[in-house]
Amino acid sequence: MAKKTHNSPEEARAAILDAAEETVFQVGPAGLRISAVAKKAGMAHPNIIHHFGSREGLINALAERVGERATERITNAISEALNAPEQDKVAALTHVLDTAYPGDEGRVAVWLHLSGAESSLKPNMQRIVELSHELRKSINDEVDFGVTNRLVMLVTLALVGEVVSGAGIKDALGFGSEESNRAHFRQWLAEILLKLSDEELLTTGGNNNPTSDN
Amino acid sequence: MAKKTHNSPEEARAAILDAAEETVFQVGPAGLRISAVAKKAGMAHPNIIHHFGSREGLINALAERVGERATERITNAISEALNAPEQDKVAALTHVLDTAYPGDEGRVAVWLHLSGAESSLKPNMQRIVELSHELRKSINDEVDFGVTNRLVMLVTLALVGEVVSGAGIKDALGFGSEESNRAHFRQWLAEILLKLSDEELLTTGGNNNPTSDN
DNA sequence: GTTGTTGTTTACAACTCTGTAAACTATAAT
DNA sequence: ATTATAGTTTACAGAGTTGTAAACAACAAC
Numbered sequence: 001m002a003k004k005t006h007n008s009p010e011e012a013r014a015a016i017l018d019a020a021e022e023t024v025f026q027v028g029p030a031g032l033r034i035s036a037v038a039k040k041a042g043m044a045h046p047n048i049i050h051h052f053g054s055r056e057g058l059i060n061a062l063a064e065r066v067g068e069r070a071t072e073r074i075t076n077a078i079s080e081a082l083n084a085p086e087q088d089k090v091a092a093l094t095h096v097l098d099t100a101y102p103g104d105e106g107r108v109a110v111w112l113h114l115s116g117a118e119s120s121l122k123p124n125m126q127r128i129v130e131l132s133h134e135l136r137k138s139i140n141d142e143v144d145f146g147v148t149n150r151l152v153m154l155v156t157l158a159l160v161g162e163v164v165s166g167a168g169i170k171d172a173l174g175f176g177s178e179e180s181n182r183a184h185f186r187q188w189l190a191e192i193l194l195k196l197s198d199e200e201l202l203t204t205g206g207n208n209n210p211t212s213d214n
Numbered sequence: 215m216a217k218k219t220h221n222s223p224e225e226a227r228a229a230i231l232d233a234a235e236e237t238v239f240q241v242g243p244a245g246l247r248i249s250a251v252a253k254k255a256g257m258a259h260p261n262i263i264h265h266f267g268s269r270e271g272l273i274n275a276l277a278e279r280v281g282e283r284a285t286e287r288i289t290n291a292i293s294e295a296l297n298a299p300e301q302d303k304v305a306a307l308t309h310v311l312d313t314a315y316p317g318d319e320g321r322v323a324v325w326l327h328l329s330g331a332e333s334s335l336k337p338n339m340q341r342i343v344e345l346s347h348e349l350r351k352s353i354n355d356e357v358d359f360g361v362t363n364r365l366v367m368l369v370t371l372a373l374v375g376e377v378v379s380g381a382g383i384k385d386a387l388g389f390g391s392e393e394s395n396r397a398h399f400r401q402w403l404a405e406i407l408l409k410l411s412d413e414e415l416l417t418t419g420g421n422n423n424p425t426s427d428n
Numbered sequence: 429g430t431t432g433t434t435g436t437t438t439a440c441a442a443c444t445c446t447g448t449a450a451a452c453t454a455t456a457a458t
Numbered sequence: 459a460t461t462a463t464a465g466t467t468t469a470c471a472g473a474g475t476t477g478t479a480a481a482c483a484a485c486a487a488c
Contacts, residue, residue: 159371165328
């Protein structure tokens with residue numbers, strides 16, 4: 001049992017990030033204690049500082065990794081929906097929402113963002129909006145980009161709300177926290193979003209479009 | 215300049231809660247330090263523990279006060295919308311959203327909730343849903359209560375998301391954080407919500423309604 | 429005026445957490 | 459083998475936090 005005691009830098013960083021992700025999921029962003037992460041990763045806490053410089057460095061690195069992964073999952077799901085046949089659009093869009101509302105993983109991304117971590121949110125979100133607009137155009141060619149932007153914003157804000165509020169609001173509204181209820185809500189939301197694309201009920205009015213300059 | 219040095223318990227508690235509210239607004243829920251609150255209220259920090267028992271007691275008391283005030287504002291706004299003439303519904307509903315998305319105050323309520331404060335969220339939310347459903351019925355008598363519930367949930371989650379994400383998501387989507395943009399978004403959302411009541415595009419399907427038992 | 433109650437403060441204890449310094453150790457290169 | 463590099467640990471310092479204990483001060487009751 002020749003235990004390996006010295007990892008490569010990449011291995012060490014990955015192991016620390018794994019432990020940090022799990023810890024953040026359990027205790028929330030503010031409760032992230034370097035010592036707890038070290039314990040979970042099976043090492044002494046100064047080793048974390050050696051690899052990430054500081055607690056803040058660790059949080060930023062984790063935010064980056066988590067954000068990239070989430071963006072990849074979501075853009076993949078939207079791309080699939082884009083190629084789905086007409087009658088499967090609802091299911092495909094529901095799947096997008098399922099992906100964007102991941103029960104456990106997404107929390108970490110949102111929480112880290114809340115705790116002020118720097119990450120490349122902007123390019124990620126913009127890719128998501130562009131893909132979403134293509135999806136809407138595949139349903140109705142005349143949809144308004146400003147509306148797409150606002151719909152993405154609404155859904156994103158709701159995602160953030162769901163993550164941080166946990167079961168509180170759903171409980172208060174009489175929704176159980178069982179997965180079946182959450183899934184039905186997402187399907188209902190997907191149907192609304194598709195209807196709003198199909199009929200394009202509303203435009204953004206006058207000059208209220210977001211600025212498209214860089 | 216006869217400075218009053220001893221307050222009544224009510225005065226002291228109110229002064230402490232005011233200072234705590236301001237502090238939470240500035241530093242967020244996790245950053246609430248009893249000593250900072252004491253400094254802002256112009257007293258020594260053990261006095262806060264004397265009046266509220268502990269830091270957690272202070273947070274719970276603040277959550278209660280803030281929640282009550284927010285609920286009162288929102289239910290008042292919905293009641294006004296209920297009595298508004300048909301052609302003013304959009305403006306009235308926009309005002310409801312303005313009230314529910316208060317630039318500064320609402321943060322405290324949401325944040326406190328996030329930090330695990332106990333509060334009477336459930337009865338407050340249920341009053342809001344019932345009034346919202348009356349509002350929807352005043353537009354279209356056949357609207358579905360389950361849809362109302364889900365719309366309230368969607369809007370509430372988005373509110374929470376807006377509060378906690380701050381300018382981050384809006385920035386990433388190209389919306390400036392100026393009040394005019396935020397106001398336009400709320401008006402757009404109000405129009406969507408009214409259309410969804412007017413046409414009742416979607417019902418909740420089968421047995422997916424939230425349980426209505428107490 | 430004296431006494432009791434309670435708001436208030438000062439001083440302190442105990443704890444937790446991040447980050448530093450120096451020593452130790454495994455691995456690779458020469 | 460020796461040396462250099464870098465991952466890892468132990469021990470500790472320093473700051474900041476909540477909460478406690480005891481004394482002080484204002485106000486009310488009698």
